[in-house]
Amino acid sequence: MNKNDKMNKSKQRLRALPAVIVGFMVLVIGLPTVYACGGFFCQFVPINQAGEQIVFRQDGNTVTAVVLIQYQGDAEDFSWVVPVPGIPEVEVGSDLAFTSLEQATRPQFNLTVNGNACEQPLSFFPPFGAAPESDTAAGADDGVEILERFAVGPFDVEVVSSSDAQALAQWLEDNNYNLSDRGQELIEPYVDEGMNFVAVKLQKNQGTGDIQPLILKYQSEKPMIPIRLTAVAATRDMGVIAWILGPSRAVPDNFLAVEVNYTLLNWYFGSSGAFASYQGLVTNAMDEAGGQGFATDYAGRDRSFIDQLPVADDLEAELVRLSALATEPFYNELSFNFQFSSIKVLEILRRQLPLPEGIQEFVYSDGALLREVFSAEEIATAKDAIVAELRRTVVEPLERTLDVFDGDLYMTRLFTTLSPEEMTLDPTFVFNPDLPDQSLERKATLDLACNLGTTEWSLTLGAGTGREGETVIRGFGDSPIFTGPPTLDQPFIATSARLRSTGSPEFVDVNEFEIATVGEAPQNPIAEILLLCGNGTMTAAIMSMGCIGLISRSRRRLQTKQRSVNSGTPGS
Numbered sequence: 001m002n003k004n005d006k007m008n009k010s011k012q013r014l015r016a017l018p019a020v021i022v023g024f025m026v027l028v029i030g031l032p033t034v035y036a037c038g039g040f041f042c043q044f045v046p047i048n049q050a051g052e053q054i055v056f057r058q059d060g061n062t063v064t065a066v067v068l069i070q071y072q073g074d075a076e077d078f079s080w081v082v083p084v085p086g087i088p089e090v091e092v093g094s095d096l097a098f099t100s101l102e103q104a105t106r107p108q109f110n111l112t113v114n115g116n117a118c119e120q121p122l123s124f125f126p127p128f129g130a131a132p133e134s135d136t137a138a139g140a141d142d143g144v145e146i147l148e149r150f151a152v153g154p155f156d157v158e159v160v161s162s163s164d165a166q167a168l169a170q171w172l173e174d175n176n177y178n179l180s181d182r183g184q185e186l187i188e189p190y191v192d193e194g195m196n197f198v199a200v201k202l203q204k205n206q207g208t209g210d211i212q213p214l215i216l217k218y219q220s221e222k223p224m225i226p227i228r229l230t231a232v233a234a235t236r237d238m239g240v241i242a243w244i245l246g247p248s249r250a251v252p253d254n255f256l257a258v259e260v261n262y263t264l265l266n267w268y269f270g271s272s273g274a275f276a277s278y279q280g281l282v283t284n285a286m287d288e289a290g291g292q293g294f295a296t297d298y299a300g301r302d303r304s305f306i307d308q309l310p311v312a313d314d315l316e317a318e319l320v321r322l323s324a325l326a327t328e329p330f331y332n333e334l335s336f337n338f339q340f341s342s343i344k345v346l347e348i349l350r351r352q353l354p355l356p357e358g359i360q361e362f363v364y365s366d367g368a369l370l371r372e373v374f375s376a377e378e379i380a381t382a383k384d385a386i387v388a389e390l391r392r393t394v395v396e397p398l399e400r401t402l403d404v405f406d407g408d409l410y411m412t413r414l415f416t417t418l419s420p421e422e423m424t425l426d427p428t429f430v431f432n433p434d435l436p437d438q439s440l441e442r443k444a445t446l447d448l449a450c451n452l453g454t455t456e457w458s459l460t461l462g463a464g465t466g467r468e469g470e471t472v473i474r475g476f477g478d479s480p481i482f483t484g485p486p487t488l489d490q491p492f493i494a495t496s497a498r499l500r501s502t503g504s505p506e507f508v509d510v511n512e513f514e515i516a517t518v519g520e521a522p523q524n525p526i527a528e529i530l531l532l533c534g535n536g537t538m539t540a541a542i543m544s545m546g547c548i549g550l551i552s553r554s555r556r557r558l559q560t561k562q563r564s565v566n567s568g569t570p571g572s
Contacts (some may be wrong), residue, residue, distance in 0.1 A: 051239040052230065053098055056223035057404050058246040058431070063220045064404055066093045068213050075207045079177045080200040083190040083226050086219050088198065092153030093213035094398035096310045096341075101243065104308035105413045107297045108441045109274035111267045117457070117479035118450035143167030147196060151203065153393065154210035158199045165191040172199065182232050189228060205351060209343035212397055215404070222253075224428045231423035237283050242294075242414045245405065248433035249299045250412035251499035255427045256293035256508060259494045260285045262465040263472040263513060266485045267444050277485075283417040285492040289509070291422030293496060297413040299438040305411070312399040315339055319395065323387045327379050328367030334386070335365030340394060348389050353382040430501040439464045448479055454522040455479050466494065476519035486518045 055066040071078055144167055148159040158175075162168035165188035172183065177199055190197070198216065202208075223244055230238075244250035251257055266277035282295050318339045322330055334345060349364045356373065363369040370379055414429075443462030448455060457480065459473040473486065480486065490513060497505030 051241070052225065052227075053102070053241045054225060055101070055243045055404060056245065056250075056429070057409070058223060058244070061219055061221055062217060063223050064215065064217045065223070066097075066213050066215050066401055066404055068095060068098050069211055071208060071211055073208075075202050078202045078208065078211070081172065081177055081229070082198050082216075083187070083195040083229065084198055084216060084218050085195055087147050087159055087196060088216040088218035090150075090152050090157055090198065091215040091217075091400055092155070092393075092397045093215045093401040094310075094394070095213055096394075096398055097401045098213070100309045101305065102241065104305035105243065105298050105411070105440065106275060107278060109265065109267060109271055109278065110441060110443050111274075112443070112445045112462075113448065113481070114445065115448035116450060117448045117455040117481070118453060142171060144171040152214075153212055153397070154202055154206040155200045155214075156203055159196055160199060161196045162191060168197070175199075176201075186229050186232060190226065207347040207350065209341070209347040210393070212393070213401070215400060222428050222430050223250075224426050226426050227418065227423045228426055231420045234418070234420045234423065236419045237417040238419070239279070240416050240418060241297075242427075242429070244412045244414065244429055245409040246412075246431045248410050248431045249296075249435045249437070250410075250414065250429045251296075251432050251435065252294045252414065252427050253430045253500060254292075254425060255416070256289050256496045257499045257505065258282075258285050258289050258293040258295050258496045259466055260295060261490055261492055261494045261511065261513070262442065262444070262461055262467065263459070263490060263516065264485065264488060264492060265444075267446070267459065268480045268484060279415075279417075281492060282415060286416055286418070288492045289496050291418065292425060292427075294414040294416045294427070296438045297415050298440045299410070299412045299435070301408065301410050301437075303408075306405060309402060309405070310398060312395050312402060315395045315398065316391070319387055319391055323383075327376070327383055328371070330383055331364065331367040331370055331379075340390060344394065345386075345390075348386055348393075349382075352385045352389065353378070430499075432499060432501055432503075434502055434504065435499070443468075446480070452522045456521075471515055472513065473516045473518060475517070476521050486516070488516050488518075490516070 051070075053068040057064040067082070069080055071080075143164045144160050144162045146158055146160055148157075150157055160168070160171070162171070165184050168187060168191060169184040172178075172187075187197070198214075200214070202210065223242070225240065225242060227240070260278075260281045265274060265281055267274055285295070286293050318337070322334060322337070325333065334340075335342070337345070346361065346364070350361075353364070353370075353374065355361065355363070359373060363373060367379075374382075410431075416427075442464035444465070445460045445462060447458045447460070449457070454476055455478060457473075457475045458471055459475075459480075460469065460471045461467045462469075473488075475486065477483075491509075491511045493509050494511055494513075495505075495507055496509040497507045499505055
C-alpha cells in the first residue's frame with residue numbers, strides 16, 4: 001500500500017470515529033480561548049475589556065512592567081499599542097505567574113463566630129451568594145519615526161515616535177493598528193508628553209493561544225498605567241490590579257487612597273463570598289470617591305507569596321520526563337498534561353505537526369492515531385521540536401517573569417474599578433516609607449446569643465480593617481449567617497486621602513459611624529413587672545403576692561414560647 005492509499009484509509013477511519021469521542025477530545029485538548037484585550041489599546045473593537053493586571057518593579061529610575069495581555073478576536077486581527085517613555089527593552093513573560101500571584105495576594109476575610117443563634121425552623125433555607133535586538137535599522141515614515149523593529153517571542157514589535165498625533169494615528173491605521181474613531185484623541189496626550197509607542201502584532205504563524213505577557217523595561221521615575229488608552233475598549237467598572245515592588249509601600253499620587261467601610265462587607269457566607277462582596281464594595285466606594293481611587297489590598301515585605309508561584313525548574317523537569325518517553329506515550333501524556341496549557345500545546349502542535357485537510361485535531365491526543373497519519377520519522381522529529389518550543393515559550397518566559405520578584409523588595413497590591421468616563425487620568429505611583437503595612441487578612445467577630453426566643457447578635461471589626469475592636473452592628477432577629485448582610489444606610493467609604501512620597505495621609509473624607517441597629521429588641525415582661533413593682537406605686541402586700549404571681553405566669557409563657565420556637569410549632 002503506497003503512502004497516499006494509507007493516508008486516504010486513515011482519513012476514512014478517523015472521520016468514522018463516534019461523535020462522542022470527538023466531543024470528548026475537543027473538550028480535553030480545548031479550543032483556543034481568547035480573552036479581552038488588556039493591553040491599553042487593541043485593534044479588535046468592540047472589546048470586552050475585563051480587566052488590567054500589571055506587575056511593576058522600581059529600581060532607582062528603572063521601571064520593569066510585566067503586562068498581562070488579554071485579547072478577544074482572530075489572530076490576524078490582533079494588535080496592541082502602549083505608550084512608554086524612551087525606548088524600552090522588550091521580552092516575553094509568562095501568564096502562569098499572574099494566576100498564582102492573584103490568588104496568593106488576594107485579601108482574606110476571616111470571621112470568628114462566638115455563641116449560638118436561636119434554632120431556625122427546618123423549612124428555612126438561606127439565600128445563596130451575596131451582594132531585544134533590532135533586526136532593522138530605524139527610519140522615518142510620514143512624520144513617524146520607527147525607532148526599533150524586532151521580533152520577540154510570538155510577536156513582531158515596532159517602537160515608534162512622532163510629534164504629530166494626527167500623523168501617528170494615520171500611520172497606525174495604515175499599518176493595521178486600528179485605533180477606532182477616537183484614535184487621534186486618545187494618543188494625543190501621550191504624543192504631547194513626548195512618549196514613544198510600542199506597537200505589537202502576532203507573527204503570521206502564531207495563534208491567539210501563543211499570546212503572552214510582555215516585559216517592558218524603561219527609564220522612569222515612577223510607575224504609570226496608561227489607562228486613558230483603555231477607555232475606548234473598557235466595560236463599566238473594569239477591574240485594575242497593580243502589584244508594585246519597590247523600596248517601601250507604594251501609593252497612588254494622583255488618585256485617592258480609599259479605605260472601604262467594612263461594616264457593609266458580607267462577612268457571613270464564607271471567604272469566597274466575602275471576597276466577591278469586597279470587590280463590589282470597592283466598586284461602590286470608588287464611585288462614591290468620584291471614580292479615581294485605589295484600595296490597598298496588601299502592603300508588606302512578607303515573601304511567602306513567592307512559594308505559591310509556579311517554579312520554572314518543575315516545568316523543566318516535566319519536559320525532561322516527557323521527552324524521555326517513547327513517541328506514542330509522549331503524545332498521549334502531552335494532551336492530558338496539566339502543567340502546560342492545553343491551548344498553548346495545541347498551537348505548538350498545529351505548527352510542528354500540521355494535519356492534512358479533513359483530519360480533526362483530536363488525533364493529537366492519541367499517538368496510535370497519529371501513526372496512521374504521519375510516518376514514524378515525522379512524529380519523532382515533531383516531538384523534539386515540540387519539547388524545544390515548550391522550553392523556549394513556556395519555561396524560559398516563566399524564568400524571566402520570576403526574576404522580577406527577586407530581592408528583598410516591598411510588595412504593594414492595589415485594586416480599583418474604573419468605567420470609561422473615569423479614565424481621564426493615568427494613575428501614577430510613588431513610594432512612602434512613612435506608612436504602615438496592610439496585612440492580607442481582615443478579621444471580624446460575630447457574637448450570637450438566643451434571648452427570649454430571639455437571636456441577638458453583634459459584629460465587631462478586627463485586625464486589618466483599620467477599625468480593630470469597633471462594634472459596628474447590633475442586631476435582633478435571624479442570624480446574618482442565614483440571612484446575609486443587612487441593608488444599611490451608610491457611606492461605602494471609611495476614609496479617602498491624598499498620599500505623597502513622605503508623610504501622613506491628607507484626608508479628604510473621614511466618615512464616623514454610629515453603631516447600626518438591625519431589628520427590634522425583644523420585649524421582656526418580667527423586667528417590666530419588676531420595674532412596676534419597685535416604683536413605689538404598689539403596697540407591700542401586692543408586692544408579696546400579686547407581683548410574684550405575675551412573674552410566675554410570665555415565666556411560664558416565655559418558656560412555652562421558647563419551646564415553640566425551638567420546635568417550629570405554634571405556641572400558646
